[in-house]
Amino acid sequence: MTATSDPTQLSELAARATDNRVNLDFETEGMTLNMGPQHPATHGTLRIVARLDGEQVVSAEPIPGYMHRGYEKLTEVRSYPQINTLVNRIDWLGSFANEVPFILAAERLMGVEAPPRAQWIRTILFELSRIANISLFLGDYGLQLGGMTAGFYAFRDREHVLNQIEAATGGRFHPNYDRIGGLKDDLPKGWIANTHNAMDKILAFCDEMDDLLIGNEIFQSRTRGIGVIPADIALSYGLSGANLRASGVDWDLRRDSCPPGLVYDQVDWKVWTHPDGDCFGRTWVRFQETREAALIVKQLLDTIPSGPVMAKVPRIIKVPEGEAYVETENPLGAMGYYIVSKGDLVPFRVKIRSASFNNISVVPWVARGAYVPDLISILGSLYFILGDIDR
Amino acid sequence: MTLLLASFDPPYWLSTLIKVLVISAVVPTTALILGMVFLFKVMSWMQSRLGPQEAGPRGTLQLLADGVKFLQKEDIAPNGADLFIFKIAPLVVLMSTLLLYVALPASAHLVISDLDVGVFYVMAVSSLSVLGVLMAGWASANKYSLMGGLRAAGQLIAYELPMVLAVLGVVIQAGTLSLNGIVFAQADGSIFGWDAIGNPYILTQFVGFAIFLAAVQAELTQPPFDMPVAESEIVSGYQVEYTGFRFLIFFLAEFATAFVFAGVASILFLGGWAVPWLDTSSDWYYVLGPIVLFAKVMLVSFLIFWIRFTYPRFREDQLQSFAWKFLIPLALVNIVVTAVLKVVL
Amino acid sequence: MPKVPGLVKGLGVTFGEMVKTLKDGPQTTLYPHEREVPTPRARGVISLHEENCTACMLCARECPDWCIFIEAHKYLAPPRREGGKPRQKNALDRFDIDFSLCMYCGICVEVCPFEALFWSPEHEYSEVHIADLLHDKSRLGQWMQTVPEFEAYEAGSEAKVKKVPRN
Numbered sequence: 001m002t003a004t005s006d007p008t009q010l011s012e013l014a015a016r017a018t019d020n021r022v023n024l025d026f027e028t029e030g031m032t033l034n035m036g037p038q039h040p041a042t043h044g045t046l047r048i049v050a051r052l053d054g055e056q057v058v059s060a061e062p063i064p065g066y067m068h069r070g071y072e073k074l075t076e077v078r079s080y081p082q083i084n085t086l087v088n089r090i091d092w093l094g095s096f097a098n099e100v101p102f103i104l105a106a107e108r109l110m111g112v113e114a115p116p117r118a119q120w121i122r123t124i125l126f127e128l129s130r131i132a133n134i135s136l137f138l139g140d141y142g143l144q145l146g147g148m149t150a151g152f153y154a155f156r157d158r159e160h161v162l163n164q165i166e167a168a169t170g171g172r173f174h175p176n177y178d179r180i181g182g183l184k185d186d187l188p189k190g191w192i193a194n195t196h197n198a199m200d201k202i203l204a205f206c207d208e209m210d211d212l213l214i215g216n217e218i219f220q221s222r223t224r225g226i227g228v229i230p231a232d233i234a235l236s237y238g239l240s241g242a243n244l245r246a247s248g249v250d251w252d253l254r255r256d257s258c259p260p261g262l263v264y265d266q267v268d269w270k271v272w273t274h275p276d277g278d279c280f281g282r283t284w285v286r287f288q289e290t291r292e293a294a295l296i297v298k299q300l301l302d303t304i305p306s307g308p309v310m311a312k313v314p315r316i317i318k319v320p321e322g323e324a325y326v327e328t329e330n331p332l333g334a335m336g337y338y339i340v341s342k343g344d345l346v347p348f349r350v351k352i353r354s355a356s357f358n359n360i361s362v363v364p365w366v367a368r369g370a371y372v373p374d375l376i377s378i379l380g381s382l383y384f385i386l387g388d389i390d391r
Numbered sequence: 392m393t394l395l396l397a398s399f400d401p402p403y404w405l406s407t408l409i410k411v412l413v414i415s416a417v418v419p420t421t422a423l424i425l426g427m428v429f430l431f432k433v434m435s436w437m438q439s440r441l442g443p444q445e446a447g448p449r450g451t452l453q454l455l456a457d458g459v460k461f462l463q464k465e466d467i468a469p470n471g472a473d474l475f476i477f478k479i480a481p482l483v484v485l486m487s488t489l490l491l492y493v494a495l496p497a498s499a500h501l502v503i504s505d506l507d508v509g510v511f512y513v514m515a516v517s518s519l520s521v522l523g524v525l526m527a528g529w530a531s532a533n534k535y536s537l538m539g540g541l542r543a544a545g546q547l548i549a550y551e552l553p554m555v556l557a558v559l560g561v562v563i564q565a566g567t568l569s570l571n572g573i574v575f576a577q578a579d580g581s582i583f584g585w586d587a588i589g590n591p592y593i594l595t596q597f598v599g600f601a602i603f604l605a606a607v608q609a610e611l612t613q614p615p616f617d618m619p620v621a622e623s624e625i626v627s628g629y630q631v632e633y634t635g636f637r638f639l640i641f642f643l644a645e646f647a648t649a650f651v652f653a654g655v656a657s658i659l660f661l662g663g664w665a666v667p668w669l670d671t672s673s674d675w676y677y678v679l680g681p682i683v684l685f686a687k688v689m690l691v692s693f694l695i696f697w698i699r700f701t702y703p704r705f706r707e708d709q710l711q712s713f714a715w716k717f718l719i720p721l722a723l724v725n726i727v728v729t730a731v732l733k734v735v736l
Numbered sequence: 737m738p739k740v741p742g743l744v745k746g747l748g749v750t751f752g753e754m755v756k757t758l759k760d761g762p763q764t765t766l767y768p769h770e771r772e773v774p775t776p777r778a779r780g781v782i783s784l785h786e787e788n789c790t791a792c793m794l795c796a797r798e799c800p801d802w803c804i805f806i807e808a809h810k811y812l813a814p815p816r817r818e819g820g821k822p823r824q825k826n827a828l829d830r831f832d833i834d835f836s837l838c839m840y841c842g843i844c845v846e847v848c849p850f851e852a853l854f855w856s857p858e859h860e861y862s863e864v865h866i867a868d869l870l871h872d873k874s875r876l877g878q879w880m881q882t883v884p885e886f887e888a889y890e891a892g893s894e895a896k897v898k899k900v901p902r903n
Binding site for chain 3: 433435436437438439440441444697698700701702
C-alpha cells in the first residue's frame with residue numbers, strides 16, 4: 001500500500017497517528033522508530049521519527065538541522081570571493097552549481113555580464129556538475145535498494161567527470177572557479193577532447209545502468225507505484241527539479257527563465273517529464289537528464305567561442321547597493337540566492353533558497369501508509385543532500 | 392588401497408574423535424574459502440576493483456586476519472538485552488550448520504554419517520536456524536533487530552516449503568532419500584540409453600534446480616531476499632548488536648551454510664562427488680570425490696553469489712507472495728509432472 | 737511474474753564487468769604501490785617564492801580561514817643609483833601557512849599582486865602530529881620545486897601563459 005488520496009482513509013490514518021493504540025482492532029501499541037542521524041539510507045545526518053504499526057508507517061517526520069553550519073550568518077562577515085569559496089560546500093556533489101546563482105545575482109547587482117566564452121564554459125561546468133551529482137544518485141539509489149554493484153559503477157564512471165573538472169579548475173569537489181564577471185582561468189589544452197571522451201563514457205554508463213538497474217524487474221517492483229506525489233501536491237509543497245518533473249509538471253528553469261550568464265538558449269535540448277509521480281518516475285527523469293546533460297555538454301564543447309574569460313571588473317569587488325534574486329535549475333532542484341547589498345565589500349544579507357529543504361517537506365505527506373522499505377525507497381528517490389537542507 | 396583402509400578399523404571413540412576433528416576443521420575452512428573467493432574476490436571483480444591485496448599473497452589471508460580481529464574484540468552486550476538468549480542465539484544458528492555437515496558425503500565412504508533419510512534430515516535440520524535468528528532479533532533489545540528478526544521468521548519459514556518440494560522431484564526420480572543413493576542413481580543412470588554422462592538430475596529437474604536455488608538464496612538471507620539483513624535500511628537487522636566473536640559465529644554460519652547448501656544442490660542435481668566415466672565403487676574416489684564435489688560446489692556458489700551481487704532486494708510482502716503464490720505452485724506442478732513421467736517412462 | 741530479459745541483462749552486465757576486470761585490470765589504482773598523477777592545476781599545496789613577496793599582507797587578509805601568519809620588518813636597502821635615497825623595503829621574518837586550517841580555496845594565490853604564491857599538485861604531506869601541518873617559510877620555499885609549468889591554453893583562448901619563477 002502506498003500513499004492514498006482517499007479522504008476517508010486519510011482521516012482514518014490521521015486519527016491513528018494521534019492515537020497511541022495504533023491498531024484499534026488488536027489493541028496493539030505502535031512502535032516509534034527513530035531513523036536517526038546516523039543511518040545508511042538518509043544521505044547524511046537526517047533524522048526521521050516514524051511511528052509504525054508493524055511495518056507500516058503511520059506518521060513520519062523529518063528533523064533536519066544536524067548539519068547546520070550557519071551559512072547565512074557566515075555570509076554577513078565574508079567578502080564576495082570568500083563567500084564563493086564557502087558556497088561550494090552547500091551541495092557538495094555538484095559543487096560548481098552552487099556558485100552559479102550566487103555569481104549571477106552579484107553580476108546582476110554590479111551590472112556586468114561575463115564574456116561569451118566565459119558563459120559557455122560556465123554552462124559546460126554547470127552541466128558537468130549536474131552529471132556528477134545525478135550519476136551518483138543512480139548508483140546510490142541502487143545501493144539503498146540492495147543492488148550494491150550499481151553504486152560502485154556510479155563512483156567509477158563519475159571519476160571521469162571529476163577528472164575533467166579538476167583539469168580545468170584544480171579541485172575535484174570544490175572548484176571555486178566562478179568569478180563575478182567571468183571565470184578564474186581559461187581551459188587547459190586538450191580539455192575539450194578529453195571532455196568529449198568523458199561524455200562518451202558517461203553515455204556508456206547510462207546504458208549500463210539501464211540494463212543493470214532501471215530495466216531490472218525487482219527494481220521496478222520496488223519503485224513503481226510507490227510514493228506517488230500528484231502534481232498539485234508537488235506544486236503546493238514547493239518541490240522542484242526532477243521531483244516536480246516526475247509528477248508531470250513541465251517546469252524547468254533552464255528553459256523558462258534562464259538568467260543572462262548561462263547559454264541554454266544556444267543549445268538544442270529536451271526537458272524530460274514523467275506522468276506518474278512515483279519513485280520510478282523520479283529515477284527515470286534523472287536518468288534521462290544525465291543523458292541529456294552529456295549531450296548538452298557535447299554540443300557546447302563544439303561551439304565554444306573564442307575570447308577572454310573575464311570582463312573588466314575592479315580588483316576589489318564592491319557591489320553597489322540593491323537587492324537581487326537569481327534562481328537556477330541546480331542538480332537537486334531550484335536553488336536561489338537573494339543578495340541584499342549596502343554597497344560594501346561584504347553583503348548585508350544573503351538568503352539561500354536550497355532545493356532539498358523544500359523537497360523533504362513532502363515526506364510526512366508521502367510516507368503515510370507506506371511500508372518501511374517503501375520509506376527508504378521514497379527518501380532515496382526524493383534525493384536530498386544534507387548540506388543542501390541544513391546549509 | 393581398499394585393503395589398507397579396510398584394515399583401519401578404529402574403535403568407536405577414535406572414529407568419533409576423528410569425525411569431530413574433521414568437522415571442526417572443515418566448517419571454518421569452507422566458510423573461509425567461500426567468503427574469500429566470492430565475497431571478497433568475485434564481488435570485487437564484478438565491481439571493477441581487485442579486493443583486498445595486502446594480507447597474504449594477493450590478499451588471500453584477509454579473512455583470516457578478519458577472524459583474528461573479531462576474536463580480539465571486547466565482548467559487549469546491549470543494556471536491556473536478555474543476556475542468556477542473546478549469548479546462545481549465534482550458537483543455535485551454528486549448530487544447525489554443523490548438523491548439516493554430518494550428512495554431506497564427499498565420497499561413498501567419506502561421510503560422517505551415511506543416513507538412509509539424508510535428504511529428509513538435511514531439510515529438517517536446516518530449519519533450526521530460524522530459531523536462532525528469532526532469538527537474536529528479540530534478545531537484542533533493539534527495534535531494528537526486532538524488525539529484522541520478525542522479517543526473518545516470516546521469510547525463512549516461507550522458503551522452507553519450496554525447498555522441500557523442489558527436492559521431492561529428485562527423490563521421486565531417484566527412488567531413495569539417501570544422499571549417497573541419489574549420487575549412485577545419477578552416476579549409474581542413463582539418458583534414454585545413453586550413459587556417457589550418467590543422468591544428472593539437472594537436465595530433467597531444471598525447474599526444481601531453479602526453485603531450489605531461489606529457496607537457498609532466501610534461506611541464506613542473501614539479496615534479492617535479504618530483507619532481514621537489509622544493509623541500508625535496518626543495518627544488519629538481527630545481527631546489528633553482535634560484535635566480535637558472536638558476529639564471527641553468525642558470519643561463519645552463513646557462509647558454511649552456503650557451502651553445504653551448494654553441496655546438497657550439487658549432490659541432488661549435478662551428480663555429487665561422482666564423475667560419469669569412473670565407476671562409483673572405484674578407490675580413486677577417496678581422493679577424487681572431495682575434489683569433484685568442491686568443484687561443483689564452487690560452480691553452484693558462483694551462481695548464488697552472482698545473483699547476490701547483481702539484484703536489488705525484494706520488499707517483504709513481495710518476497711512472501713513470490714514464495715507462496717509462485718514457487719510453491721510451481722514446485723507442486725513439478726512434482727506431479729515428475730511422478731507422472733516416472734510411471735510412464 | 738517478471739519477464740526474464742531485464743533480470744538476465746543485469747546478470748550479463750556484472751559478468752561482463754568481471755571478465756573485463758580480470759582481463760584489463762581494475763579501474764582502481766593500488767595505492768601505495770601505484771600512484772595517480774594529478775593534473776598540473778590540482779590544488780595540492782601552496783608554495784612561496786620569497787623574492788617576490790613584499791609582505792603586503794593581502795593574502796593573510798583575504799584568507800577565509802585566517803591560516804596565513806606573516807611577520808615582517810622594514811629595513812633600508814641601498815639606493816639604486818649613486819647619490820640616491822635609501823629605499824625602504826619589507827623583509828619577511830615569518831610566513832607560515834597552517835594547512836590544518838587551509839581550505840584550499842586559492843584566494844591567496846589569486847589575490848597576490850606580486851605573484852609570490854603558486855599552487856603545486858603535491859598532496860602527500862600528511863603528518864602524525866597536527867602541529868607539523870604548519871609549514872614555515874623554508875618548507876614553503878621547498879615546495880616551489882614541485883610547482884609545474886603553467887599549461888598552454890585551449891584553442892580560442894586569449895589568456896597569456898604565465899611563467900613560474902625558477903632560481
